Amino acid sequence: xxxxxxxxxxxxxxxxxxxxxxxxxxxxxxxxxxxxxxxxxxxxxxxxxxxxxxxxxxxxxxxxxxxxxxxxxxxxxxxxxxxxxxxxxxxxxxxxxxxxxxxxxxxxxxxxxxxxxxxxxxxxxxxxxxxxxxxxxxxxxxxxxxxxxxxxxxxxxxxxxxxxxxxxxxxxxxxxxxxxxxxxxxxxxxxxxxxxxxxxxxxxxxxxxxxxxxxxxxxxxxxxxxxxxxxxxxxxxxxxxxxxxxxxxxxxxxxxxxxxxxxxxxxxxxxxxxxxxxxxx
Amino acid sequence: xxxxxxxxxxxxxxxxxxxxxxxxxxxxxxxxxxxxxxxxxxxxxxxxxxxxxxxxxxxxxxxxxxxxxxxxxxxxxxxxxxxxxxxxxxxxxxxxxxxxxxxxxxxxxxxxxxxxxxxxxxxxxxxxxxxxxxxxxxxxxxxxxxxxxxxxxxxxxxxxxxxxxxxxxxxxxxxxxxxxxxxxxxxxxxxxxxxxxxxxxxxxxxxxxxxxxxxxxxxxxxxxxxxxxxxxxxxxxxxxxxxxxxxxxxxxxxxxxxxxxxxxxxxxxxxxxxxxxxxxxxxxxxxxxxxxxxxxxxxxxxxxxxxxxxxxxxxxxxxxxxxxxxxxxxxxxxxxxxxxxxxxxxxxxxxxxxxxxxxxxxxxxxxxxxxxxxxxxx
Amino acid sequence: xxxxxxxxxxxxxxxxxxxxxxxxxxxxxxxxxxxxxxxxxxxxxxxxxxxxxxxxxxxxxxxxxxxxxxxxxxxxxxxxxxxxxxxxxxxxxxxxxxxxxxxxxxxxxxxxxxxxxxxxxxxxxxxxxxxxxxxxxxxxxxxxxxxxxxxxxxxxxxxxxxxxxxxxxxxxxxxxxxxxxxxxxxxxxxxxxxxxxxxxxxxxxxxxxxxxxxxxxxxxxxxxxxxxxxxxxxxxxxxxxxxxxxxxxxxxxxxxxxxxxxxxxxxxxxxxxxxxxxxxxxxxxxxxxxxxxx
Numbered sequence: 001x002x003x004x005x006x007x008x009x010x011x012x013x014x015x016x017x018x019x020x021x022x023x024x025x026x027x028x029x030x031x032x033x034x035x036x037x038x039x040x041x042x043x044x045x046x047x048x049x050x051x052x053x054x055x056x057x058x059x060x061x062x063x064x065x066x067x068x069x070x071x072x073x074x075x076x077x078x079x080x081x082x083x084x085x086x087x088x089x090x091x092x093x094x095x096x097x098x099x100x101x102x103x104x105x106x107x108x109x110x111x112x113x114x115x116x117x118x119x120x121x122x123x124x125x126x127x128x129x130x131x132x133x134x135x136x137x138x139x140x141x142x143x144x145x146x147x148x149x150x151x152x153x154x155x156x157x158x159x160x161x162x163x164x165x166x167x168x169x170x171x172x173x174x175x176x177x178x179x180x181x182x183x184x185x186x187x188x189x190x191x192x193x194x195x196x197x198x199x200x201x202x203x204x205x206x207x208x209x210x211x212x213x214x215x216x217x218x219x220x221x222x223x224x225x226x227x228x229x230x231x232x233x234x235x236x237x238x239x240x241x242x243x244x245x246x247x248x249x250x251x252x253x254x255x256x257x258x259x260x261x262x263x264x265x266x267x268x269x270x271x272x273x274x275x276x277x278x279x280x281x
Numbered sequence: 282x283x284x285x286x287x288x289x290x291x292x293x294x295x296x297x298x299x300x301x302x303x304x305x306x307x308x309x310x311x312x313x314x315x316x317x318x319x320x321x322x323x324x325x326x327x328x329x330x331x332x333x334x335x336x337x338x339x340x341x342x343x344x345x346x347x348x349x350x351x352x353x354x355x356x357x358x359x360x361x362x363x364x365x366x367x368x369x370x371x372x373x374x375x376x377x378x379x380x381x382x383x384x385x386x387x388x389x390x391x392x393x394x395x396x397x398x399x400x401x402x403x404x405x406x407x408x409x410x411x412x413x414x415x416x417x418x419x420x421x422x423x424x425x426x427x428x429x430x431x432x433x434x435x436x437x438x439x440x441x442x443x444x445x446x447x448x449x450x451x452x453x454x455x456x457x458x459x460x461x462x463x464x465x466x467x468x469x470x471x472x473x474x475x476x477x478x479x480x481x482x483x484x485x486x487x488x489x490x491x492x493x494x495x496x497x498x499x500x501x502x503x504x505x506x507x508x509x510x511x512x513x514x515x516x517x518x519x520x521x522x523x524x525x526x527x528x529x530x531x532x533x534x535x536x537x538x539x540x541x542x543x544x545x546x547x548x549x550x551x552x553x554x555x556x557x558x559x560x561x562x563x564x565x566x567x568x569x570x571x572x573x574x575x576x577x578x579x580x581x582x583x584x585x586x587x588x589x590x591x592x593x594x595x596x597x598x599x600x601x602x603x604x605x606x607x608x609x610x611x612x613x614x615x616x617x618x619x620x621x622x623x624x625x626x627x628x629x630x631x632x633x634x635x636x637x638x639x640x641x642x643x644x645x646x647x648x649x650x651x652x653x654x655x656x657x658x659x
Numbered sequence: 660x661x662x663x664x665x666x667x668x669x670x671x672x673x674x675x676x677x678x679x680x681x682x683x684x685x686x687x688x689x690x691x692x693x694x695x696x697x698x699x700x701x702x703x704x705x706x707x708x709x710x711x712x713x714x715x716x717x718x719x720x721x722x723x724x725x726x727x728x729x730x731x732x733x734x735x736x737x738x739x740x741x742x743x744x745x746x747x748x749x750x751x752x753x754x755x756x757x758x759x760x761x762x763x764x765x766x767x768x769x770x771x772x773x774x775x776x777x778x779x780x781x782x783x784x785x786x787x788x789x790x791x792x793x794x795x796x797x798x799x800x801x802x803x804x805x806x807x808x809x810x811x812x813x814x815x816x817x818x819x820x821x822x823x824x825x826x827x828x829x830x831x832x833x834x835x836x837x838x839x840x841x842x843x844x845x846x847x848x849x850x851x852x853x854x855x856x857x858x859x860x861x862x863x864x865x866x867x868x869x870x871x872x873x874x875x876x877x878x879x880x881x882x883x884x885x886x887x888x889x890x891x892x893x894x895x896x897x898x899x900x901x902x903x904x905x906x907x908x909x910x911x912x913x914x915x916x917x918x919x920x921x922x923x924x925x926x927x928x929x930x931x932x933x934x935x936x937x938x939x940x941x942x943x944x945x946x947x948x949x950x951x952x953x
Contacts, residue, residue: 019764020764023764023767027767027770027771027774030771030774030775031774032803033830034774034775034777034778034830035777036793036799036800036803037786037789037790037793037799037830038777038781038789039799040789040792040793040799041781041785041789044792047546048546049546049547050525050546050547051525051526051546051547051548051549052430052524052525052526052527052549052797053527055802058546059546067317070320070321072320072321072324072325073317073320095690096690096691096694097691099687099688099690099691100687100688100690100691100692102687103683103684103685103687103688104688107680107681107683107684107687108680108681108684109681109684109685109688110681113942113943115688115692116942117939117942117943118692118695118696118700119691119695120883120884120887120935120939120942121695121699121700121703122695122699123884123887123888123891124887124890124891124931124932124935124938124939125703125891125928125931125932125935126890126891126893126907126908126911126927126928126931127891128893128911128912128915128924129706129709129911129915129921129924129925129928130699130702130703130706130928131702132353132357132921133702133703133705133706134698134699134702135353135354135357136356136357136360136361137361137701137702139357139358139360139361139363140361140362140363144357144358144367145367152694152698153698155694155698156694156695156698156699157699159691159694159695160884161884163691164880164884172846206842210835213779213780216782217782217783219784223341223350224350224353224354224357227308227339227341227354228306228308228337228339228367228368229367231339234782235339235340236313236340237782237784237785238342238784238894239312239313239316239340239341239342239343239347240313241784241785241787241788241894241898242342242343242344242346242516242518242784242894242897242898243311243312243313243342243343243518243538244518244519244521244522244538244542244547245312245313245314245545246547246788246792247545248313249784249785249788250785250788253781253782253785256780256782257780257781260780261780264780344916345916345917346912346915346916348916349915349916349919352919376917376919380919458901458902459901459902459903460913460917461901461902461903461905461909461910461913461917462897462901462902467917513902515791515819515897515898515899515900515901515902516897516898516901519791519898519901522791522792522795523795526792526795526796526797526798527797528795528796528797528817647918650917650918651729651918654729654903655729658903659732
């Protein structure tokens, strides 16, 4: 997010070489804490053989990359499905979260707190038993095995982020601009379309990132609602990780980084910091 | 081969569906290599025999959790009242198969496939005391064994008694995964109870008798003391993981997982296996067909292929070094002696038949596992 | 908690009283609410029924009794882990976001901003795997510590117990809260901070006395979201420490996969939800304070 550093003069700062050293040391520690575990991911992705007493892989290679990308493995197709589902989930979530966020930010709602908490519910319950029930319902109404079914499950799980952040985005739009537009004779809809929505867009895009990542991480709901007709890469990753297939799981995790970071980079241009200030209000 | 003779007949039978692409959904519990096996080995063979059919393999994850997820999908379709279920062939563990037969989620099919006559193990009829006769065919058999690092353990304990003494001399060198992290830990616990209660046969064959509870609890209280000298590992794969990094010198593992880890370079080729007396449990993975599978006839053909002696020899034994699902006498002639011997490098056939035991009957199983939570964990 | 800085300028018109606007508000929120109600609350209700239904089909509390009998320790353990993780996440997020906002060295800020976000893109299950191989007794962390002479080989210990779970949670969730918090801090009025600095306030006290009170709401929301998310994550404790004591999600999975015991599993889910309600209480108090404050 484009945070704006307040480059203040620092009258009480440490003498500068010492300060520099200290800063470098803290940054190095933080870098180790963040990239140390990630280095393991990278090593396992290319490790052919790695076992005690060797502290590093004995042999590197691409065998497991071939295995992931073998024609029948469908890794690329699954990755495509995962990204497609994530994009649809973002679109669907925003479509319902924008009106909801506007109502929460601008209109008087009874039970406002309870409504906000309802959206939190899907994040708060260990979801396996609930997804079993969803599967039953979706089989009844023919949604099982469809992309739409998976999108609905992902959306209900990620909606708290979309709604809370959308509401914050609308709350941060300066109301006097809307009033000015209304005073000039704009209808409420025109006012919303030409003033409120454009000003809230950066915040809505911020919520899109989180919903996208949420969808790209999800596998329990995908299994119960999608499999065998819809399979995604996180499913493969989950099974490989739980079975201790470190090479396969590391490679799939690396593959999933591509859309995650790509999506973030693309939408980050639209981000504005002050939206995040209002999240959850 | 019988299925080869069936081939032209089947071709006629399916001539109508050949035009439209048919997808046979094979959903398998277990590790990713099971999915790869279906995808890379079985599917091309089957698709070549059945033009117009595409095999799609999906994994549900390792251990009983993976099988339970298959149960949940089938159960959801049963409760929803659907007439065509989306899984044609499933590969599951014993525990789930008992539940699924009991809830009428499976179709009896053994008599409809020629390979049905090739199975001989008791587990082809009986899963943890539940009668699954006709509903299942074992894909392969697996066995819990102790894996140990011979550089750290010169003479491995050959029995539970010896193990109990060994851990006291070598604290924190033995690791297992309790009862919440998968069946290799559960199997170790039931093996311990069999050994220390002296009721192995009764636990495996029944009949269930509630008055054995104190004897089970007593055996478990010995395990509580034993646990002070061992490391608890995070799951079936967690035991292998700690062996991989040399953090433990010995632990109970599934032999099929062990060989997979070795083949994938995650386990030193030096690590060896031993099956202690009076034994550890083993269990097969079963091929099953859901009661309302959309393509039941194709599913039967698929299993017939998978259970043929050629596939069992070349796929299960040669590729994975797993114990065959059908009677070995049909498989051995299809293999050279070296490949056959490799199967028994560490554990001899005699040990396997003597110390490879079934899991206890389900009421005992439940009693032991919950007893572990009550007696050992509290 | 609305920041006093933004209060005057961003006052938005809260339309009151008219039934029609209330209807409009409900109509606008209805689709989103319907999604959650249909695809989560209704299936959850099915679970609630199972949790309270006995073998004979009548109402019973026996599944809850069994849950408490077997898993009270795990419930407390779960709460302790999640509370500790939440506090640590808060501390890390405040430190990083605080430096991003108030820090004096632009290059450090640039590096820090690039650095802290990476775990955001790593799914929980992978975070669990990474920590398992990183924090183990013969894992990379100990190799580095021993290699640099900081600890003796014999004193190397495994962190794969409650500590490993906390580390994994903080590693994964702190960037999320930091992201929210840094955004909130960046939107504050710079004049207030500059004024305080000109009066000679130290950076730490500017952070604590001036910046934090204004972003309290965002921090709280980020922490509540993390708190409830961590409560429902299965893969991290399953990968790091599924043995006793462990987190409730592991017990739920175990009751299902080993015992096919859905009643107790669902009862445990509801108890986990009760723990999540603790987080919700903080949130509600914040929301109530906001209503009073305008």
